[in-house]
Amino acid sequence: MKLRFREDGPIVIDLPAGTRFVLNGEEHVLERPKLALCRCGASGNKPLCDGSHKRSGFRAPAGALELAPDR
Numbered sequence: 001m002k003l004r005f006r007e008d009g010p011i012v013i014d015l016p017a018g019t020r021f022v023l024n025g026e027e028h029v030l031e032r033p034k035l036a037l038c039r040c041g042a043s044g045n046k047p048l049c050d051g052s053h054k055r056s057g058f059r060a061p062a063g064a065l066e067l068a069p070d071r
């Protein structure tokens with residue numbers, strides 16, 4: 001699994017569209033092939049990103065975190 005930290009934006013997890021997930025006990029289906037998690041704290045739909053980072057002035061560098069394979 002790879003997490004992408006978008007510059008000045010959310011943490012993005014790439015997943016196939018149609019992936020089902022449970023958030024706070026409620027089932028959802030991904031409409032787009034990614035899940036964006038808020039890291040700016042301004043989202044009105046936490047823990048999901050709702051685009052509020054664009055108006056909040058949030059600044060953070062881009063990056064990536066990838067789980068290393070088992071040895």
Ligand code: FES
Binds near residue numbers: 041048
């Ligand atoms: S990162 Fe997008 S609303 Fe927080």
